[in-house]
Amino acid sequence: MLGRGIFLKNHFPIELSVANKEPIKPQIVATKTVARTRLFRIETVDLCFANGVETRYERLRSGRHGAVLIVPLLDRETVLLIREYAVGTERYELALPKGRVETGETLFAAANRELMEEVGYGASRLTYLTSLTVAPGYIEHTTHIIVAEKLYEERRPGDEPEEIGVMPWRLAELPALLAREDCTEARSIAALFMVKEKLSL
Amino acid sequence: MLGRGIFLKNHFPIELSVANKEPIKPQIVATKTVARTRLFRIETVDLCFANGVETRYERLRSGRHGAVLIVPLLDRETVLLIREYAVGTERYELALPKGRVETGETLFAAANRELMEEVGYGASRLTYLTSLTVAPGYIEHTTHIIVAEKLYEERRPGDEPEEIGVMPWRLAELPALLAREDCTEARSIAALFMVKEKLSL
Structure with a gap:
């Protein structure tokens, strides 16, 4: 300051x-x-x-327990993104996996469940990074950012209407990701920058 | 990729x-x-x-013309943040100035108007950076990020219920900003990282 x-x-x-x-x-x-x-x-x-x-x-x-957004690190340099249809903007968006925290669930349990449902992996190491808001002036909603490491293969059925595309992306190539028209979601972009900085990439 | x-x-x-x-x-x-x-x-x-x-x-x-979020650069290293009460989260939030684009307004005109109303400056140079979404899965809303440079003093009355606090912050000290509990708004954080990277700070 x-x-x-x-x-x-x-x-x-x-x-x-x-x-x-x-x-x-x-x-x-x-x-x-x-x-x-x-x-x-x-x-x-x-x-x-x-x-x-x-x-x-x-x-x-929101009347719920907030949401989690997961930064799944395949290795120290590579993050897993998902591509999913977004009805708000009527196009496919490339972003980090996320979802609601259910009643009785811890943030880590919610993050691991969403990771298994949307990406097909579980994580042996989960770390809380920060909490973000989307529009605090008129939305109550808070999203907790969880970094997922030491991934292992495990898929659980989710409520998705179609198969979700998974795309590995090198954190060092973040500018190329931001140049894409389908990567616009502010929480994902903020979280990717934070993780990249944390890992000094 | x-x-x-x-x-x-x-x-x-x-x-x-x-x-x-x-x-x-x-x-x-x-x-x-x-x-x-x-x-x-x-x-x-x-x-x-x-x-x-x-x-x-x-x-x-939203049924409107989207919103603008302004990154006002006081100089090449310093951004101006505002602190405003956010009723969604019931606390004061430190973030970049923003507001709705009115009917008939260009993005740059909206950005300069909001800057004058919320920060007390106009900008001689306005540059479009990118467009972000807040929750594309269930919200239509898009926010256009506008970088404002070559600032000059000009205040216009806005519809704010109380005086808005303005806080200069060095982009190089972004980690200290993110460590604060009152800086959580994802679009502002994403925009600050992008501008910092663009300016190689």
Whole structure:
């Protein structure tokens, strides 16, 4: 983090409102479910900010235990990606395997189950990397990133409507992956960069 | 991308179903809006896959023109982050500025407007970097990443309920940023890595 202005003032005209002091969280005055479908629940949230401003927001609740996204390392240099149809964007997307954490499941158990269902491997070593959000301004959802190593062959049946394509990719060739039109999913891209940096590739 | 198996077979027991051949997209049989609120529209989509399997999915439509996420470079080494309350996760998040593209607006006009509203700067140079999705499996939404350089002071009023904190951060100190609990938004993290790599920092 930069210092509080001295460096900046020397070469830039205005002082930035550096966000160093801890902000006071707004109060939730009321929440109300306004729509519910099989997969989604939408809520209005009435907030009162520290400055007295009151605003109504909408947010998507997941009502579940979050999700895991797995970085399966075939070896120290190679990650396994999957290609799966994404109905949100109506195209096949190349990304890391992921899925919901079921009730009663640990993050590692969920990661290993999804790995077996989507990629056809289990992992003897699972490591928690970080947790990411997709759009914290209006979605509750959190995804836990799990690195999977020491892979062994084991396939479990999932609920996928068609066979998932698995594609090994060298982490050193991340720029070529990002240049593809079918690799757009932000959590996967962030996780790949983090793992690449961690492994100093 | 790795070759088709020779390399892998030498040190791994099973052949991966390498997803090299172009998949056949499922057909959309029917779509139906099942919930609509001020911000969200949820749709069911009935799909028929190439193998004959029929499935019903739900997805979130944005019904808008996508969003922009701006990487404002104060200088070649320093990015400007904002800290804003996120009602989805109920905490302040440190991330890059972003916002919706309004009807009739170009991506660059939207990026510069959001930059002026949220950070208090305009940019003389705007460059398109890439487009990211947040959860393509069930959200239509696409975010276009715009790099903003040659900044000048200009603030425009936005619709924010309280003043947004602005925090300069050196790209070289990205690991320290990722170690913070309030920096979790995947699109911002992916964009910061990409810009850092592009600038060879």
